[in-house]
Amino acid sequence: MYCFGIDVGGTTVKCGLFQTDGTLVEKWEIPTRKENKGEYILPDVAETIQNKISEKGIDKAEVAGVGVGIPGPINAQGEAACAVNLYWGFRPVAKELSELTGLTAKAGNDANVAALGEAWKGAAAGSQNVIMVTLGTGVGGGIISDGRIVAGAHGAGGEIGHANICHEETAACNCGNSGCLEQYASATGIVRLAKKALAESSEDSVLRNTESIEAKDVLDAFKSGDALAVRVMDEVGEKLGGALGIFAAVVDPDAIVIGGGVSKAGQPLINLIEKHYKKYAFSLCKDTPIVIASLGNDAGIYGAAKMVL
Template structure:
């Protein structure tokens, strides 16, 4: 049994790397650029090189390493194969196999949001919980579901795709996934801006948002926290869609905790309160008491979860 492991989180611009002891102690973390040119052919060799260099630097023998886990933005099946990863310009890629071949270490691969959920369940907001739903509100809406301490990946690696549950039946605009009315279209950072634009256009109501050029999600959330009534209505709409969608997932999973992460979650407790209020209204009675918590690992959730995946 090795006493170290690596957790790798591949993003569109940087790859976050963590060296851990197997008890979850973070020994070192660093980043390398994500080189997406030539269909991303350098990404996994760069990761392997970063691992090998770190082992040399720390004078750690490969025999003392339990393995390497890696999170990828896109669906990944149980064999650790990515069908595609659009942000990395990958087609079909057997991620775990390639990383094993390049490092000689045991390797596991998973979807980045699922892996982040595992991180929050292991060492984050839901530490010690065996059943957790994580919702990441960023550029998109990601999700991760942990049941009995394990990631629910599903048959196509699409388990926990919370952002793509239909929440509005008569939406005219298409989501990036091709469907219409997905949660991501309203509750992501870009979605909140969209809802704000529509509500501003549909009313004459006074709002601090009216004077702003290029409204951001942060502008909407700041106005909401400052008591702006139109921003309040925008967030009631967003919170209502989020709360009811999460209640639907909770009826399937019955989690010990629901964790909200991603850039939008920086809005803090007022956002949580808004979601929780609507969650309670829609949740099955046995699940109404389930706490909705802010993620605490931030950008490190991915490396923690990736490390945990291989243990």
């Protein structure tokens, strides 16, 4: 038996053909055509699936279904409230894809789907309860409980980046609120904190000689022991570790997975998060392992495939 895992991004659609035991048979990409409010995206996905079935000589009866991850809130019925990066308003994604392919279809938020992938075949393989945080330009998240994605009533389940963790913050987050985790633990948040620290202090730092500071510069300086960068990252670790402690008290995860570009800082970042997490976590959750995601850009297709199984 086979299944398809699809991860729709703003530039490309990642596609995977899997055996139902999780073996990846083949992966490929097609362009994300966003013209006319993204009306071609799902038909293009359906076409590439039909072409792959024909190319491999697979009987449609042997295909368990197709799962798809979308960058936006998706409810338990597979309906997208909106997906601004795809120019979609409301869209019954699972229903449309099922009608276009003649296959069982399920849809989920891309970050939640990536979390499911890591829980199935990635860094938390075999775990039934997982919290995943992706630290990129923003902070994404996904929660797996008893082996299933927590989507919530509005598809907002797992929006870890928009948990309010600083009531005193006055700067606005992209979501419109203030004090969100994303304002501290994302790549842009790390740069913001570094610039603030440089403005408020005259201490020597390699970052003072950096023309256009990026998160990687701060992380490299942190790993080399630069005092200002260490202080900035300690604030990041405290905010993220504290937030994870709160979520762990709700989910009681087998593992916490850290992904996204910032996670490339590796074990020094994990050690920092663990230090603060252990300080704030409920006693029974203090020893929950915090691990770096291992599937990379393939997490979405693995999780999408797992949704239909």
